[in-house]
Structures are given as structure tokens and as C-alpha cells.
Amino acid sequence: MNKTITEQLDKINRQLMSRSYKLTAQREATVRVLLENENDHLSAEDVFMLVKDKFPEIGLATVYRTLELLAELHIVEKMNFGDGVARYDLRSEDHAHMHHHLICTTCGKLAEIKDDWLLELEKRLEREYGFTVADHRLDFTGVYHACKSNECQRARKAVS
Incomplete structure (x- = not known):
């Protein structure tokens, strides 16, 4: 809502x-x-x-x-x-925790992931290490497929 x-x-x-x-x-x-x-x-x-x-x-x-x-x-x-x-x-x-991000290192586009994929890991940390997670944030850096395609096209043009 x-x-x-x-x-x-x-x-x-x-x-x-x-x-x-x-x-x-x-x-x-x-x-x-x-x-x-x-x-x-x-x-x-x-x-x-x-x-x-x-x-x-x-x-x-x-x-x-x-x-x-x-x-x-x-x-x-x-x-x-x-x-x-x-x-x-x-x-x-x-959400109990901060949302996560996908960050494209080529174009700089930033996308948010609202789902909390780390709950199982938090439970495991509590169980195995006696550590209670208060908060977490995860950022993934990489390249979108569209940027990879454009990168490859630019590289081919530069070689030609």
C-alpha cells in the first residue's frame, strides 16, 4: 500500500x-x-x-x-x-531491512530489489554463530545484458 x-x-x-x-x-x-x-x-x-x-x-x-x-x-x-x-x-x-540494489558499471543504471533474500542466511548466522543481524544491505555490481551487447558492438566497430 x-x-x-x-x-x-x-x-x-x-x-x-x-x-x-x-x-x-x-x-x-x-x-x-x-x-x-x-x-x-x-x-x-x-x-x-x-x-x-x-x-x-x-x-x-x-x-x-x-x-x-x-x-x-x-x-x-x-x-x-x-x-x-x-x-x-x-x-x-x-521491510525490516534496507532494500538491495543492482548497479550497472557500464551505464550506471540502478535498480532496487525489494525482496529480502537473506532471511535464511540471517537465521543460519543466529543458529551457527549466535549472531543476531540487526540490519543488512546488499549491492550487486555488474553489467546488464543490453550494456554487454552495446559494449561488444562498440568494440567491434572500433576494431573495424
């Missing part, structure tokens, strides 16, 4: 309040941008540019501080997909 942005904002506001933080206008603008662009894995600069469109007086440092706070509170996940840029992804309340 997809919740409305207002419902998601209310939930995040409750999470902040439970930790003695307020959902200030600047924080709300930042969270709203993340919610409106939830499939885009935005960098802090991307978030800043989108927030600035609606909230011109906001500063980059405020957006950075807000994103870091949201990451610290596990509302968002701070990630790096190997390109040296920190990106922010909302955590889903529907």
Missing part, C-alpha cells in the same frame, strides 16, 4: 519527536523532496537544488545537516554506489 506524502511526513515527524527533534520547515522541505523523488537515490547536492526551488533561503549546510540527522535516526540510508557520491535512500517501513 502506497502511503501519501502527508502520511509519510507525519510518520517521520513522529520518529523525530520520539527522539526530541522537531520537524522544522527546512527539515520538512528536505524530507518532502526525498519522498517526492524516492526512486532517484539523490545526492545531498541534488536534494539541495530541489529544496532550493521551493525554499530559496535554505542553505546547503542545512540540507547536509538534515540528511545526516535522518541517516543517524535510520530514516534514510546514506549510500555510496562506487562513484564517490553519497546518496540518500528512504528506508521502507514495509
Whole structure:
């Protein structure tokens, strides 16, 4: 079930309040941008540019501080997909763990895997090592078939 942005904002506001933080206008603008662009894995600069469109007086440092706070509170996940840029992804309340990603090293396309394929592994870790997994995230890097085909075609053209 997809919740409305207002419902998601209310939930995040409750999470902040439970930790003695307020959902200030600047924080709300930042969270709203993340919610409106939830499939885009935005960098802090991307978030800043989108927030600035609606909230011109906001500063980059405020957006950075807000994103870091949201990451610290596990509302968002701070990630790096190997390109040296920190990106922010909302955590889903529907899943106990962060979702996983497929990252194409050729075209940079990013796809999300919502299914949690690691539950059996978690149970085994608990059983065999006495280790309880609190969270996990898995990123697969590789090349999509379409990119391989294009790569091969480009290589053939270069040789010809």
C-alpha cells in the first residue's frame, strides 16, 4: 500500500519527536523532496537544488545537516554506489531491512530489489554463530545484458 506524502511526513515527524527533534520547515522541505523523488537515490547536492526551488533561503549546510540527522535516526540510508557520491535512500517501513540494489558499471543504471533474500542466511548466522543481524544491505555490481551487447558492438566497430 502506497502511503501519501502527508502520511509519510507525519510518520517521520513522529520518529523525530520520539527522539526530541522537531520537524522544522527546512527539515520538512528536505524530507518532502526525498519522498517526492524516492526512486532517484539523490545526492545531498541534488536534494539541495530541489529544496532550493521551493525554499530559496535554505542553505546547503542545512540540507547536509538534515540528511545526516535522518541517516543517524535510520530514516534514510546514506549510500555510496562506487562513484564517490553519497546518496540518500528512504528506508521502507514495509521491510525490516534496507532494500538491495543492482548497479550497472557500464551505464550506471540502478535498480532496487525489494525482496529480502537473506532471511535464511540471517537465521543460519543466529543458529551457527549466535549472531543476531540487526540490519543488512546488499549491492550487486555488474553489467546488464543490453550494456554487454552495446559494449561488444562498440568494440567491434572500433576494431573495424
